[in-house]
Amino acid sequence: MQDQKESMGAAYWKANLKLMMICLIIWFVVSYGFGILLVDTLNSIEFAGFKLGFWFAQQGSIYTFVILIFVYAHQMNKIDRKFNVHEE
Amino acid sequence: MELQTLTYIIVGLSFALYIGIAIWSRASTTGEFYVAGKGVHPIANGMATAADWMSAASFISMAGLIAFLGYGGSVYLMGWTGGYVLLATLLAPYLRKYGKFTVPEFIGGRYYSKSASLVAIICLIFISFTYVAGQMRGVGIVFSRFLEVDILTGLIVGMGVVFVYAVLGGMKGITYTQVAQYCVLIFAYTVPAVFIAFQLTGHFMPQLAFGSTLLDGSGFMLERLNQVVTELGFTEYTRGNKSTIDVFFITLALMVGTAGLPHVIVRFFTVPKVRDARTSAGWALLFIALLYTTAPAVGAMARYNLTQTVQIGAVGTPAGNLEVESRPEWMKRWEPTGLLKFEDKNNDGRIQYYNDKNPEFAKMAQDEYGWNGNELKVDRDIMVLANPEIAGLPDWVIALVAAGGIAAALSTAAGLLLVISAAISHDLLKGILMPDISERSELMAGRIAAAFAICIAGYLGYNPPGFVAQVVAFAFGLAASSLFPAILMGIFSKRINREGAIAGMLVGLIFTMGYIINFKGVFIEPMAANIPENWFMGISPEGIGGIGMILNFITAFAISRVTSPPPAEVQQLVEDIRIPRGSGAAHDH
Numbered sequence: 001m002q003d004q005k006e007s008m009g010a011a012y013w014k015a016n017l018k019l020m021m022i023c024l025i026i027w028f029v030v031s032y033g034f035g036i037l038l039v040d041t042l043n044s045i046e047f048a049g050f051k052l053g054f055w056f057a058q059q060g061s062i063y064t065f066v067i068l069i070f071v072y073a074h075q076m077n078k079i080d081r082k083f084n085v086h087e088e
Numbered sequence: 089m090e091l092q093t094l095t096y097i098i099v100g101l102s103f104a105l106y107i108g109i110a111i112w113s114r115a116s117t118t119g120e121f122y123v124a125g126k127g128v129h130p131i132a133n134g135m136a137t138a139a140d141w142m143s144a145a146s147f148i149s150m151a152g153l154i155a156f157l158g159y160g161g162s163v164y165l166m167g168w169t170g171g172y173v174l175l176a177t178l179l180a181p182y183l184r185k186y187g188k189f190t191v192p193e194f195i196g197g198r199y200y201s202k203s204a205s206l207v208a209i210i211c212l213i214f215i216s217f218t219y220v221a222g223q224m225r226g227v228g229i230v231f232s233r234f235l236e237v238d239i240l241t242g243l244i245v246g247m248g249v250v251f252v253y254a255v256l257g258g259m260k261g262i263t264y265t266q267v268a269q270y271c272v273l274i275f276a277y278t279v280p281a282v283f284i285a286f287q288l289t290g291h292f293m294p295q296l297a298f299g300s301t302l303l304d305g306s307g308f309m310l311e312r313l314n315q316v317v318t319e320l321g322f323t324e325y326t327r328g329n330k331s332t333i334d335v336f337f338i339t340l341a342l343m344v345g346t347a348g349l350p351h352v353i354v355r356f357f358t359v360p361k362v363r364d365a366r367t368s369a370g371w372a373l374l375f376i377a378l379l380y381t382t383a384p385a386v387g388a389m390a391r392y393n394l395t396q397t398v399q400i401g402a403v404g405t406p407a408g409n410l411e412v413e414s415r416p417e418w419m420k421r422w423e424p425t426g427l428l429k430f431e432d433k434n435n436d437g438r439i440q441y442y443n444d445k446n447p448e449f450a451k452m453a454q455d456e457y458g459w460n461g462n463e464l465k466v467d468r469d470i471m472v473l474a475n476p477e478i479a480g481l482p483d484w485v486i487a488l489v490a491a492g493g494i495a496a497a498l499s500t501a502a503g504l505l506l507v508i509s510a511a512i513s514h515d516l517l518k519g520i521l522m523p524d525i526s527e528r529s530e531l532m533a534g535r536i537a538a539a540f541a542i543c544i545a546g547y548l549g550y551n552p553p554g555f556v557a558q559v560v561a562f563a564f565g566l567a568a569s570s571l572f573p574a575i576l577m578g579i580f581s582k583r584i585n586r587e588g589a590i591a592g593m594l595v596g597l598i599f600t601m602g603y604i605i606n607f608k609g610v611f612i613e614p615m616a617a618n619i620p621e622n623w624f625m626g627i628s629p630e631g632i633g634g635i636g637m638i639l640n641f642i643t644a645f646a647i648s649r650v651t652s653p654p655p656a657e658v659q660q661l662v663e664d665i666r667i668p669r670g671s672g673a674a675h676d677h
Contacts, residue, residue, distance in 0.1 A: 013666055020177045027173045031166045031343075036336050039159075043326065049299030049308040054326040057162035058154075058384040059295065062169045062377050069176045069370035076181075077363055085667045087361050 012083035023072045031061040092236060095487040102272055102491045103249055109268055110253030110261040118527050121258030121534055122189040122510050128263055130364040134371025136266035137355040139273065140503035142379060144226025147273060147496035152471030154387030160328035161387060163335055167342025169373060169380050174347040176369035180356035182579045184365035185665045189357060191350045191571060192515040198578040200658055201586045202520050207593050211570045212350045212511050216504045218563040223501040224549025230493040233425060240550060246498060247546045254502040255538045259358060262502045269495040274378055276492025280476040280485050281382050284389050287479060294385035313392050319403045320442040321449030337631030345564030345633055348572030351507040362668035390471045393478050398441040398464060404457045409438040418477035427467035434460040509538035562604055569596030569636025577644055582659045584644055587651045592644030600636035604629045
């Protein structure tokens with residue numbers, strides 16, 4: 001029983017870390033990737049009056065961050081429930 | 089009605105609102121005083137966090153900074169929002185589960201050491217005072233420009249208002265007041281932005297106007313802006329003049345610093361549940377993003393308007409520049425503040441505004457146009473405040489912007505004062521010096537500490553140590569290199585022990601502090617010129633917190649590996665904070 005509880009705990013933590021890593025990769029790519037490291041390359045693409053790299057640095061990354069947190073919170077609630085560690 | 093009377097009425101009404109809310113939501117227990125009894129709805133908490141976070145710097149200075157830095161200003165936009173992703177995924181839910189009141193409390197508990205807690209208290213107090221001094225200064229400037237009272241009177245009024253609601257209301261009063269302040273500041277920020285966006289492009293949304301064509305038929309705003317500024321010798325607006333590695337590390341230091349700032353972290357202790365801590369970070373960022381996605385549009389439009397005001401015709405032709413005598417009213421109004429200066433260097437009776445720091449362009453302009461240097465100096469801090477005047481908006485909008493600026497400064501100041509008072513009464517007195525103190529006396533001590541902190545903040549606001557601007561780099565750098573790694577490792581590693589954490593914090597702190605002092609010379613004369621050639625790997629002092637953080641991680645891991653692991657009950661604690669269930673029970677001490 002104890003073992004089962006522990007392995008459930010480990011699986012929950014693993015699922016949590018996986019979701020977290022996905023979020024942080026997206027977080028890194030839109031800001032440091034598109035907005036900074038690849039900005040010159042992306043700036044050669046124009047859309048809706050913006051150079052794409054500039055848009056990511058001043059607009060796109062912020063929109064992505066907001067969506068990212070809500071998606072993370074929603075997915076985490078699901079994981080909490082799945083492993084039965086959610087709050088009452 | 090006179091502008092000044094109108095401003096008095098609008099600012100007065102906003103003050104009455106804040107004080108009314110403070111009286112309605114007075115704190116009576118330490119729980120309410122420090123963390124609002126943990127009963128704040130996530131949306132309300134998100135709004136309060138947004139107001140807490142967006143300071144006078146965000147409201148007054150940021151758009152102006154971006155206007156003059158162009159792409160280079162992106163470090164503030166990404167840096168001051170991206171930290172919330174780190175908060176939501178890495179820190180907030182776990183700290184909420186831990187269920188105590190303050191950051192030093194977590195560090196002291198997780199690293200089973202009062203010394204660790206003490207290091208955290210020192211970092212926290214330093215970071216918070218740095219910030220609060222800047223806020224009080226902001227209050228003073230707004231008062232003196234719009235209400236035309238002297239800075240000291242402005243400061244005393246501002247201190248009085250913060251005193252009433254921070255000292256009486258504690259976190260509970262502050263939280264609900266901040267909700268009101270958020271509404272005031274976001275309304276005040278977006279109204280002029282919408283007006284100006286509509287004037288320039290015909291779009292109401294500044295975020296869309298940013299990428300639209302101008303109504304005068306000269307093409308896309310950003311393309312036109314690039315063209316206008318390069319003709320005057322400036323770097324293209326959509327291109328920065330900082331190196332990529334520097335932009336990278338400044339963004340990193342600001343992001344991680346945001347996630348490590350105690351007055352931001354403590355907001356997530358106030359929500360009822362762990363899952364609320366996650367969504368609350370989302371709401372906070374959504375409310376912040378409303379201002380942060382408007383700001384770059386405001387910056388670009390302000391730069392365009394300013395340049396067009398002065399450069400009325402083709403560059404290089406005598407008639408292309410504005411005549412001094414026909415300069416607009418708003419310029420005349422700002423001249424007495426010293427924040428806008430004009431000097432006719434070539435005595436042609438016209439204003440030349442261009443980049444005389446660009447040697448090639450300056451030489452060409454002198455030889456061919458007869459320009460003797462840039463004649464107009466505009467302090468970037470006035471861009472947002474002067475924006476409604478530049479665009480010729482009605483007086484009530486100008487009065488509203490004044491109220492918004494004050495709301496932004498007061499809300500941040502109050503949050504910081506509370507963090508300082510909690511660190512002194514809860515962490516230092518109850519945690520270390522007098523563990524037997526009663527709840528009543530602790531609450532009293534908290535109020536006295538807050539009152540005392542307000543006086544120091546007011547003093548610093550009136551006599552700004554010449555280095556307030558430099559110290560901002562300090563606050564973020566220290567938060568990034570000391571508190572953030574210690575908290576993160578405390579949650580995600582069971583192996584990091586007391587020795588590792590303390591050594592890590594000290595190494596991060598001392599390295600970052602040393603680097604900044606070396607180039608910026610806080611308290612002492614700088615020891616080296618603050619130029620890219622001297623920087624470590626080309627990273628400026630603003631971005632060095634990122635390196636400090638990495639050093640902190642390496643040190644903590646290395647030391648923990650060679651010393652004994654944390655005791656079993658601490659490892660159990662780490663297990664426990666990783667699981668949301670049972671957060672309700674974790675409140676009690």
